[in-house]
Amino acid sequence: MTPSLLTKLKNGLSLSLIILLVLVWELTIQFLGLKNPPVPAPSQVLVALFEARLVFLTNLFPTLAEAAGGFFLGNLIAVATAMLFVRHRAIEETFYPLAVVLHSIPLMAIIPLLIIWFGPGYASKVALTTLVSFFPGLVNTVKGLKSVNPQALELMEVWGARGWTVFWKVRLPSALPYIFAGLKIAAPASVLGAVVAEWIGSRQGIGFLMLWEMFNYNPPRLWGAMVISAGVTMLSFWLLSLVERLAIPWHESVQQTGGAPKE
Amino acid sequence: MALAIELQEVQKSFPLESGTFVAVQEATFAVGEKEFVTLVGPSGCGKSTVLRMVAGLVEPTRGEVRVLGEPPAYCRSKRLFGFVAQDPVLLPWRNILGNVCLPLEVAGRLDKITVNKAKGLLSLVGLEGFEGARPRQLSGGMKQRAAIARALVLEPSILLLDEPFGALDEITRQKMNLELLRIWSQTEAAALLVTHSIAEAAFLSDRVIVMSNRPGRIKASIEIELPRPRTVDMLRTKEFFDYTNLITDALFRGEEGAVQ
Amino acid sequence: MRKMSSRTWRNLPGWSKVMLSFAILIVLWQLATSLLQIPPYLLPSPAIISRTLVDQRAILLKQLQPTLLEAACGFLLGNTAAALLAMWFVKSATAERALLPLAIALRSIPIVAITPVITLVLGRGYATTIFIVGLVTFFPTLVNTTKGLRSVSKDAEELLSVLAATEGQAFRLLKIPSALPYIFSAMRVTGPGSVLGALVSEWVATDRGLGFLILDSQSRWQISLVWAAIIVATLLAVTAFGLVGLAERRLLSWHESMNGEG
Numbered sequence: 001m002t003p004s005l006l007t008k009l010k011n012g013l014s015l016s017l018i019i020l021l022v023l024v025w026e027l028t029i030q031f032l033g034l035k036n037p038p039v040p041a042p043s044q045v046l047v048a049l050f051e052a053r054l055v056f057l058t059n060l061f062p063t064l065a066e067a068a069g070g071f072f073l074g075n076l077i078a079v080a081t082a083m084l085f086v087r088h089r090a091i092e093e094t095f096y097p098l099a100v101v102l103h104s105i106p107l108m109a110i111i112p113l114l115i116i117w118f119g120p121g122y123a124s125k126v127a128l129t130t131l132v133s134f135f136p137g138l139v140n141t142v143k144g145l146k147s148v149n150p151q152a153l154e155l156m157e158v159w160g161a162r163g164w165t166v167f168w169k170v171r172l173p174s175a176l177p178y179i180f181a182g183l184k185i186a187a188p189a190s191v192l193g194a195v196v197a198e199w200i201g202s203r204q205g206i207g208f209l210m211l212w213e214m215f216n217y218n219p220p221r222l223w224g225a226m227v228i229s230a231g232v233t234m235l236s237f238w239l240l241s242l243v244e245r246l247a248i249p250w251h252e253s254v255q256q257t258g259g260a261p262k263e
Numbered sequence: 264m265a266l267a268i269e270l271q272e273v274q275k276s277f278p279l280e281s282g283t284f285v286a287v288q289e290a291t292f293a294v295g296e297k298e299f300v301t302l303v304g305p306s307g308c309g310k311s312t313v314l315r316m317v318a319g320l321v322e323p324t325r326g327e328v329r330v331l332g333e334p335p336a337y338c339r340s341k342r343l344f345g346f347v348a349q350d351p352v353l354l355p356w357r358n359i360l361g362n363v364c365l366p367l368e369v370a371g372r373l374d375k376i377t378v379n380k381a382k383g384l385l386s387l388v389g390l391e392g393f394e395g396a397r398p399r400q401l402s403g404g405m406k407q408r409a410a411i412a413r414a415l416v417l418e419p420s421i422l423l424l425d426e427p428f429g430a431l432d433e434i435t436r437q438k439m440n441l442e443l444l445r446i447w448s449q450t451e452a453a454a455l456l457v458t459h460s461i462a463e464a465a466f467l468s469d470r471v472i473v474m475s476n477r478p479g480r481i482k483a484s485i486e487i488e489l490p491r492p493r494t495v496d497m498l499r500t501k502e503f504f505d506y507t508n509l510i511t512d513a514l515f516r517g518e519e520g521a522v523q
Numbered sequence: 524m525r526k527m528s529s530r531t532w533r534n535l536p537g538w539s540k541v542m543l544s545f546a547i548l549i550v551l552w553q554l555a556t557s558l559l560q561i562p563p564y565l566l567p568s569p570a571i572i573s574r575t576l577v578d579q580r581a582i583l584l585k586q587l588q589p590t591l592l593e594a595a596c597g598f599l600l601g602n603t604a605a606a607l608l609a610m611w612f613v614k615s616a617t618a619e620r621a622l623l624p625l626a627i628a629l630r631s632i633p634i635v636a637i638t639p640v641i642t643l644v645l646g647r648g649y650a651t652t653i654f655i656v657g658l659v660t661f662f663p664t665l666v667n668t669t670k671g672l673r674s675v676s677k678d679a680e681e682l683l684s685v686l687a688a689t690e691g692q693a694f695r696l697l698k699i700p701s702a703l704p705y706i707f708s709a710m711r712v713t714g715p716g717s718v719l720g721a722l723v724s725e726w727v728a729t730d731r732g733l734g735f736l737i738l739d740s741q742s743r744w745q746i747s748l749v750w751a752a753i754i755v756a757t758l759l760a761v762t763a764f765g766l767v768g769l770a771e772r773r774l775l776s777w778h779e780s781m782n783g784e785g
Contacts, residue, residue, distance in 0.1 A: 013620045014620070014625050018625065038643045039644055094544065097541040101541055112738055112749055113753070116564065154348075157339070158339060158423075159339070160340045173354065188632075196633075223640060226639075226640050230632045250356045250397055
């Protein structure tokens with residue numbers, strides 16, 4: 001059996017199982033005939049998603065902006081910091097341990113502080129998603145920039161290449177697979193960060209909507225908001241994988257899509 | 264005759280926790296213009312360190328290295344070196360032609376003419392038609408051919424070869440040696456090769472420099488007066504056999520006690 | 524001179540570098556707050572925070588307990604469920620084919636974000652928080668344990684079947700030890716992750732615990748207590764990470780990851 005066929009079969013089995021589960025779920029809820037149960041039938045969620053589409057859309061945009069803003073800002077700062085670290089060892093040796101210390105703080109827990117510093121609006125959310133994206137970005141980019149084959153650096157030296165030439169032609173391309181690994185961690189984390197940050201003192205966003213619907217006891221809408229936040233996360237992950245495939249077609253992580261990734 | 268490479272009482276030592284480790288001791292030798300010289304010796308005898316000092320990648324602790332009468336750093340900035348190591352180090356994100364053109368880009372000499380020259384080199388090493396292939400699609404021997412083409416693309420005056428075929432199987436290796444000689448004879452470069460294969464040293468070189476272990480020092484310098492071009496048939500001649508014996512004797516001289 | 528000092532710094536062991544830069548950070552922080560006269564609600568000085576840690580230790584300890592309970596129970600339940608399911612996957616290829624892709628897909632969902640939904644279903648209280656922590660733990664462990672149980676080398680498996688080992692023996696002697704490095708690499712994430720899961724789910728689902736304390740003292744503008752609670756929570760997460768590391772070092776001294784980067 002060819003691997004692609006095997007993958008198809010696997011996906012098919014998984015997909016049919018999901019459909020079956022959703023069907024069973026739908027029928028159970030319909031059969032029980034409860035009035036507005038905490039677990040709504042999938043059809044009820046779909047109806048709520050459609051009927052309240054404007055509410056969902058107006059609340060989706062703030063969350064997307066917060067997640068995307070922090071994602072780009074955090075990773076930009078992370079890559080710049082990693083470049084600085086790799087070019088100047090003294091800076092790395094002074095600040096990397098500090099980054100490790102800061103990284104061990106459960107970042108979501110400092111949302112209340114961020115609100116004190118930046119107010120309850122966009123700034124505090126973007127600050128959180130920036131932080132959440134920064135650490136995986138930094139760790140992976142540093143690892144990537146150091147993963148370069150030392151013999152390739154030696155060759156560049158023999159050819160009399162200057163620092164920036166080495167960076168653009170060798171260091172950065174070999175770091176790309178690691179950078180993408182970091183981005184793929186950061187993307188779901190920033191969506192999560194944005195949603196959770198909206199729980200506290202916020203008047204808009206998917207996170208706010210979830211709490212609102214919870215307190216007002218509107219299960220179909222609450223589940224709808226959950227579906228949307230999960231969908232956004234998966235979409236961001238999938239988009240990144242697509243960009244990765246286009247950006248580093250030569251790398252083995254892109255080569256084998258069906259097989260289990262190596263540890 | 265002008266000298267391509269010249270080492271004067273070169274010493275290299277590394278500081279260790281327990282004193283200093285002398286990797287290379289008082290190495291003095293020279294490589295003439297368009298001469299093929301091989302450094303042969305056991306693993307860890309410092310022959311790679313010598314090669315790296317010639318390229319200026321490692322600074323000697325004492326003594327002086329001159330390449331074409333200049334310090335190595337100057338020759339590097341003039342792009343006079345071609346370098347092939349055991350690992351072909353092809354960048355996986357570039358195709359084969361892109362890899363061969365990399366030194367041209369670094370030197371700022373990438374244009375239509377030089378790219379055509381790179382293509383010519385690829386066909387010279389027998390990789391015609393593989394310009395667009397990715398490194399991972401190539402076998403070990405083919406990768407090493409690409410690495411040789413890359414080393415020649417800047418028309419170097421000095422070709423440095425650090426066990427270029429060490430990772431290949433014996434049969435491929437023998438073929439690659441013949442190819443290397445054919446390609447090298449079409450250039451004007453002097454070659455300095457590092458290997459631990461006695462037969463390879465005798466077959467390729469104009470002169471073989473034998474090094475000993477710990478500390479690495481030069482034990483002998485043996486002229487190989489086999490005619491060029493070298494052929495596979497020469498591997499079966501008595502002269503060739505005598506040369507390999509000479510090198511073997513030089514390698515094991517004074518170490519009988521250890522051999523028993 | 525500069526070269527010397529940078530070399531001394533380089534030769535320090537990793538943990539002392541962390542400690543030293545941490546100490547420098549604290550000193551700078553203290554200096555900054557007193558010299559620049561930063562108002563304590565913006566950035567309380569380390570002195571104020573440490574005083575709060577001491578003065579408010581009763582309330583901090585009291586609120587630590589629920590969080591600890593949630594994190595520990597959720598972690599254990601999540602890991603147990605994941606391990607059992609992974610063992611089933613190894614026995615039944617069909618089950619794995621049907622469920623593992625699902626698990627991998629669900630793993631990338633921000634679990635903590637669904638706390639309101641779980642609160643709606645399970646109600647406010649421990650059930651919800653423990654369930655969330657369990658979910659946070661479950662998916663990474665499931666994926667890694669399955670990968671680990673499958674990582675057994677063919678040669679070793681053949682060797683055991685030549686020795687006519689029973690299925691139980693094969694599990695005990697071969698599969699579980701091979702899976703341990705994978706399991707631990709999941710736990711290094713889920714250990715601190717379960718503390719975070721507990722904290723954040725407390726915001727929505729309970730009115731006790733460190734997470735609640737952080738939020739509650741913020742709303743009452745007791746900023747130094749917010750800081751103190753965050754520090755206790757961080758220590759808890761670091762302890763979880765440390766315990767996983769300790770267990771790993773005990774159990775996996777044979778594994779190459781232990782001899783490499785340390």
